[in-house]
Amino acid sequence: DGGITQSPKYLFRKEGQNVTLSCEQNLNHDAMYWYRQDPGQGLRLIYYSQIVNDFQKGDIAEGYSVSREKKESFPLTVTSAQKNPTAFYLCASSPRRMNTEAFFGQGTRLTVV
Amino acid sequence: DAKTTQPPSMDCAEGRAANLPCNHSTISGNEYVYWYRQIHSQGPQYIIHGLKNNETNEMASLIITEDRKSSTLILPHATLRDTAVYYCIGTNFGNEKLTFGTGTRLTIIP
Numbered sequence A: 001d002g003g004i005t006q007s008p009k010y011l012f013r014k015e016g017q018n019v020t021l022s023c024e025q026n027l028n029h030d031a032m033y034w035y036r037q038d039p040g041q042g043l044r045l046i047y048y049s050q051i052v053n054d055f056q057k058g059d060i061a062e063g064y065s066v067s068r069e070k071k072e073s074f075p076l077t078v079t080s081a082q083k084n085p086t087a088f089y090l091c092a093s094s095p096r097r098m099n100t101e102a103f104f105g106q107g108t109r110l111t112v113v
Numbered sequence B: 001d002a003k004t005t006q007p008p009s010m011d012c013a014e015g016r017a018a019n020l021p022c023n024h025s026t027i028s029g030n031e032y033v034y035w036y037r038q039i040h041s042q043g044p045q046y047i048i049h050g051l052k053n054n055e056t057n058e059m060a061s062l063i064i065t066e067d068r069k070s071s072t073l074i075l076p077h078a079t080l081r082d083t084a085v086y087y088c089i090g091t092n093f094g095n096e097k098l099t100f101g102t103g104t105r106l107t108i109i110p
Helices: none
Strands: A004-007 A010-013 A019-025 A031-037 A043-051 A054-057 A064-066 A076-078 A087-094 A108-112 B009-013 B018-023 B032-038 B045-050 B061-064 B070-075 B084-091 B104-109
Touching: A004 A087, A010 A019, A019 A031, A019 A087, A019 A108, A043 A064, A076 A087, B009 B018, B018 B032, B018 B084, B018 B104, B032 B061, B045 B061, B045 B070, B070 B084
Parallel strands: A010 A108, B009 B104
Antiparallel strands: A004 A019, A019 A076, A031 A043, A031 A087, A043 A054, A064 A076, A087 A108, B018 B070, B032 B045, B032 B084, B061 B070, B084 B104
16 A cells, blocks of 8 residues: 555653654655644644755754655654654655645654653 | 635534635645645545636535635535544645645534
């Protein structure tokens, strides 16, 4: 089955630790995106990548880092510099062409205690 | 991406048509209007998209005004499972950010 997979679904970490969220897609999509969602809020863009080995900051990149070494993978690291890391994180991918659509993973809920 | 404006919340009676509006006055000529919905604690799900013409699929209909400054998503016979947050975005999936607003929280009332 083609799709986009985020793992794990739930993640707990102690304050001050870095944590990496996984996002893998087998849709052969060039573009990938990371979003953060807080309770009752919309999706806010953290980072996006249009092509391998290149990525751009979104609207709330501070305290996060990404890499795009492979087309199918776009891991997000939540660093200790992120002041409020507890949130729901969503990954998406899309082709880079018109008249298409983006696909989302099912999300990772990160809780930092 | 085009900036979009949606009402924060709407109610609709079960079995009636739900009409969700979206303003996208800054949309450019090559940007499509997309609608997604997000059921609680899940990833957003694609519903429908269009450029100029009205579109219909098994989930919904999309009506785009002639000047393309606004659109309406229509769920013809709303069910309780349609309760979700609905997002309208304008994009061409080119070298752009893919940004979502706060959406419309649609509640279907039995």
